Amino acid sequence: MSGSNELEGKVAIVTGAGRNIGRAIALALADGGASILVNARSNRAEADAVAREIEAAGHKAVVHIGDVADAGQVQAMVDRAVSHFGRLDILVNNAALRREKPFAEMSYAEWREVMNVTLDGAFHCVKACLPHLKKSGAGTIVNIGGLSAHTGARDRAHVVTAKAGIVGFTRALAHDLASDGITVNCVVPGLIGTPRPKNTPEPAHHLIHQTITGERGRPEDVAAAVRFLCGPAARYINGQAIHSNGGAYLGA
Template sequence: MRELEGRVALVTGASRNIGRAIALALAEGGAGVIVVGRQDRAAAEGVVAEIEAAGGRAVAVLADVTQPEDVAAMVAEGLKAFGRLDILVNNAAVRHESPFAEMTYEAWRATMAIGLDAAFLCAKAALPALSEAGEGTIINIGGLTAYTGAAHRAHVVAAKAGLDGLTKALAHDLAEQGITVNLVSPGLVDTARVGKEPHHHASRKNLAGRRGRPDEIAAAVRFLAGPNARYITGQTLHVNGGAYLG
C-alpha cells in the first residue's frame, strides 16, 4: 500500500529513534522524504540510504531548527530536491532533566526553543509550499508528560504542553488552506538514549505492560499523513499503551 505516492514529507530530528522510524514509514508509504538532522550528517545519510535501499526517495539536510535562517534554507533545499512539500513532521526535541530549583533560564530557553519555537519556525517556513500542495498536513510530536506532568522536567513539560496548544491554534488558522494539523503524543518508547534513564520512567506504567516501539509511533504519523485522515484536524492521538487515557 503506497497511499503517499507522489507526496513529499519533511521530518525534523529524523536521524535516529522515533524520527528515523517516521522517515522510514512515510517512505514505505510512497513519500519522498527530507531527512533533517542537526549536526550528524552521517546519521542522516544513513537513514537516506535505508530508504533508498528499499526503493524510496530521500535527501539528507542539516539544520538547526531553532534558527530562522537555517529553517528557511532547510525548506528551500527540500523543495529544490523534490519540487513540492506536502507533509511536515515536527519531531525534533530535547528531554533534559533538572530539579526546578537548579534549572537555569538558559536551560529553560534552550528546551523551549527546540521543543516549541522550532515547530513555529518550521510551520511558518513550510506554509507556502503546504498551501500550494492543496492537502497539506502538519504533524507535531508531543509527549506524555505534557498531560501527566513529571518531576525535573518543567521545561520539557511546558514545551510539549505548548505544542499541544499550537496544534489546536494552527488547525483553526490553516483549515481554509486545506492543511490539517494534528499531534501524536508518544508514551514510554524503547529508544537508544544518551546518558542515564529519565527520572520519571521508574514509576511510569501502562496497560500494555511494555514500552512502545518507534515504529508504532511512526504508524500513527503515517496514518495522519495519509488520505484516510483528511477529516481529522486539531486532535491529539495518544500512543502510550494505556498509560494515559485522554
C-alpha cells in the same frame, strides 16, 4: 499498511530524523511512497544512514543538516526540499530536547534552550513550510508531543511546558489553516523503548508509569500513527492529540 502507496507523489520534511522516533517516522512515510527530507541538527552520519535505508527500499531521500531553532537554517532546509523534489506536502515537527533538571537549579538559558528547539523550532518550520503546504491541496502537519505534557513530571518543567505548548500550537493551527486545506495534529508518544547515549539514565517519569500490557512501545508504533495522519484516510481528523502509549495515559 506496509506495501501500500497512499503517500505516492508526496514530499515530507521530518525534523530530528536521524534516530529513534524521527528515523522510524521517516522510514514509515517513505514506505507509504513519500519522498523524504531527512533533517538532523548536527549528526550527518546518522542522517545519511537513514537516507540510505530509504533509498535501499526504492524510495527517495535527501539529507539536510540544520538547527530548527534558527529561522535561517530552517528556511534553507525548506528551500532544499522544494528545489530537490519540486513540492512539499507534509511537515513532521519531531525535533526536541528532553532534558532533566530540578527547577530550583535550572537556569534561564537551560529553560530557553528547550523552548528554542521544541516550541520555537516548530514555529519556524511551520512558517517556512506554509506557502508550500498551501499549494499542496492536502497539506499535513504532525507535531510530536510528549507524555509528560499530560501527566506532569519532576525535573522537567522546561520539557513539560514546551510539549504542552506543542499541543496548544496544534489546536490553534488547526483553526488557522483549515481553510487552506491543511490538517494539523499531534501524536503523543509514551514509554517508547529507544536507545539512549551511554551512561544516560531512563527518564525519571518513565518509572512511575505503566502500560496496560506491561510492555514498552517501539518507535515504529509512533510512526504508524504519524503515517496514518499524513494519508488520505485521515483528512477528517484535525486539531487532535493522539496518544501512542500502550494505555500508560488514558485521557484526552
